[in-house]
Amino acid sequence: MTVQVQDWLKGSFPAIVTPMRENGELDFPTFDSLIDWHVEKGSSGLVVAGTTGESPTLNAEEHCEVIARCVRQVNQRIPVIAGTGSNSTAEALFFTREAKKLGVDACLLVTPYYNNPSQEGLYRHFSMIEDAVDIPQILYNVPGRTVCDMSNETVLRLAELPNIVGIKDATGDLLRGQTLLANCSDDFVVLSGDDETSRELMAFGARGAISVTANVVPDRMSEICESMLTKNFDRAAELDKSISALHKELFVEANPVPAKWALGRMGKIKFGIRLPLVSLSKRCHFQLEKAMRDSGISLED
Secondary structure, three states: OOOOOOOOOOEEEEEOOOOEOOOOOEOHHHHHHHHHHHHHOOOOOEEEOOOOOOHHHOOHHHHHHHHHHHHHHHOOOOOEEEEOOOOOHHHHHHHHHHHHHHOOOEEEEEOOOOOOOOHHHHHHHHHHHHHHOOOOEEEEEOHHHHOOOOOHHHHHHHHOOOOEEEEEEOOOOHHHHHHHHHHOOOOOEEEEOOHHHHHHHHHOOOOEEEEOHHHOOHHHHHHHHHHHHOOOHHHHHHHHHHOHHHHHHOOOOOOOHHHHHHHHHOOOOOOOOOOOOOOOOHHHHHHHHHHHHHOOOOOOO
16 A cells, blocks of 8 residues: 555544535535534544535535535544545546545545446546555445446455555445455455444454444444444444444435434534435434434434
């Protein structure tokens, strides 16, 4: 690796939402407060401008502005990972270069969605960006969202490149994750991107999670990851059970709709979200509220 990340690329990394006002404008004062809350609650780092941060509806200027704001507010207290992936290699390259200039610690690059390249196309896409930008880069495979599945074989090819330091595995396939972990080198970091199976994947050797659930319970997700890393498996299982309903209900509609609604009910953000996403359907309010209350989360009236 050109930059050593093993010491910090572990634990719980909330894929932080991008707060917005009800008219869809970015709400940076609330963003600053949310960042401070995550730092105070023990998050290992933050992932900004990812799918949960509504990157598909941020224009290029806003995308870079959100990253810059996060870096500035974090002020080196914890690492910042910027979402810079795209289904356009040129655009992903642009955002990765800009994120490096803005001072992030690493970049997270999703597989190219919609255009569904071959495995060779995926290799060339990621290897071109790896060669062009000297910054730690984390692959992101989430076939349920992108309809583009990167095979373990392609991941292992890419893992040989010096700037590609890890993967966010959001397949939810524990056998596949176990196989990847058994075949990758010790310095290639596997992080779970599926909250329901994060603890189990860590039992096989994953070093943490890039989490949606951590948006609303950052302290517990942090403690779960820390407990797994220190082999306190009983404590991790106990904590994970306490938020198991959240893992499920935070995906009752498309992410980040439930997460932003939950944070709104907690008084952390306003209920702003951008089209084509809309606020959580009323039919889902009760079940998500119940999961939050059952998890011990205080809600505003």
